Amino acid sequence: MHETTASSPQMLRRMNSGAVLRFALRVAEFTAAEAMAETALTRSTVLGVCDDLVAAGWLEELEDSRAAGLTSKGRPARRYRLRDGAGIVVGLDAGEHRYTAVVADLRGHSLAERSTELDAPSAGGADRLAAASALVESAVAAAGRGRDDILLTVVGVPAPVDADGRSPRGTNDFWATMNPGFPGVLGGAVVVENDANLAAVAEKAHAHDPGDSDVATVLSGERLGAGVILDGRLLRGARGGAGEMRFLDIVEGAGSPAGIGALARLWARAAVEEGSPSALAALAPDEIDAERVFAAAADGDALALDIIARLGARISRVAAVLSSLLDVDKVVIAGAIADAVDPVLAHARAALRDDFSPPVPDVVASTLGRDVVVLGAVELALSRVREEPLAFTPRHAS
CATH class of the missing domain: 1.10.10.10 (Winged helix-like DNA-binding domain superfamily/Winged helix DNA-binding domain)
Structure with missing residues (x-):
């Protein structure tokens, strides 16, 4: 300068x-x-x-x-x-079923983390705003700070988000319910961003090989959604929907944007109800979830192993489409399911090798676990402060 x-x-x-x-x-x-x-x-x-x-x-x-x-x-x-007391940032993963808030100092050191579960079917926009406000308040207090110390809060939501933090209406009220107006209750500077985009930010900051510049990070629990880094930059689109995967409704072998966790649960419950032999049949239907399906597969259960293979075939098609459309080198499967997804990805890699023409992307599991979105929220908040620090007002020493 x-x-x-x-x-x-x-x-x-x-x-x-x-x-x-x-x-x-x-x-x-x-x-x-x-x-x-x-x-x-x-x-x-x-x-x-x-x-x-x-x-x-x-x-x-x-x-x-x-x-x-x-x-x-x-x-x-x-x-x-x-100055240590100059300010803090807050990352909030405002998922459909669970909220997690992390408070960090301006060096990026985590000071406190708090989570709360939501009753997803009944939690409307007002309930979600109240939960977000209370959770951030609790996390900030646990960090020994106050609301006035917050320079910026970044919120990740399971909905496309435009540059102004708004989500399109969509075909139902789901996106509006997931993104009901957090700036109005959190106060101060607030950025709302798509959760998969924040997962991509986290992967780029914490997990990627520095040479990886073209990567799709796919959140894969209940619904599939991708955050896409091309030429080292986050791809957004006109309404923030570049990584939305509704197109899977018309992709043969995929059929919908339902996630790995959701399909493992639904397929297992349906098979057990139809009388397929499985250790999972000893469980009540509402006890059959993705975790138990993966555990049964590890024990050699034939039904669970078939579900793992079907999930792998489906992920191979998702990865092939992303690679064909966007020319990404790597597809990262992220979210809470990533800790157990290796058997699925082994099938996906084999299918990509055997059923699709090269080049095909590398498909890997994220190492950031269920915190990938909130880590991305903190990373984005820190990068905004570091890029334009004078856009924020520090907390004065007492």
Whole structure:
């Protein structure tokens, strides 16, 4: 950054402050000389900007290098760091059945996590807003902070979301119920984003090989939905629906966007009801879920193994379509189901190899578990703060 590029002293000062603050957000502590080297600003400018940022509540000045015992000769270096109490971010995974909130400091360290279950069939928009507000309040309190400390909250919802945080109406009220207006109850700066997009953000930040630039991350519990990274950037579309998978309704061998968890449960219950022999028949119908189907398959149960094979064939078609349309190199199966999905993916890889023409994508399980969406929410919140920190107001020291 050069000090002659702005058209007014006020704009110049803001640009210089932003450059120093972005540097402060990346490092544990720094000297004025280090900030000068990073920003190409003069010493007097850096010191003036740091004084401003201290006064604003962003930075704190530490002992100089001589007082800290770091140097003994020459002029002691003035030292600074981001103030621990400058602010926090909140990630909220507002799923259909479960809400999870994570509070993190501006370094990305998790300070607290809280979750709550929802009665999905009966929980309307008002119930969901009340649950979100109470959960965030609880998580922030557990972190030893208050609502005024929140710089930004990012909410992930199972619905397409446009650039203004709104979801289209769709064919029923599901999307509107999932995205009922969180900014109105959470207060402060709030960003609402599609949950699969946040899963893709989390995978890119925490799990991908740095060389992976074309990846589809598929949430696969109750419904399939993809967050797509192409050329290293998140693909959105006009209404935020680029990763919606309703097209699977007309894909032979897929039939619907129902997820792995939902189909494992539904297929097993239907087969048991029809009298198919299985250890699962000893369970009440409402006790048969994906976890028990996967466990039965691990024990060699023929019905469960058949369901695993069918799920693998279906995932191979989903992966092939994503690869054909988007030219992605990798499909990541994410969400809570990812911890147990390896047997399904073994079938999917075999089907891709045997039934489809190359190139075919690599299909892998996420290592981030059920927290993938909330991790993505925190990551997006941190990236927004780091990109434009002066768009936010820090909490002043008391």
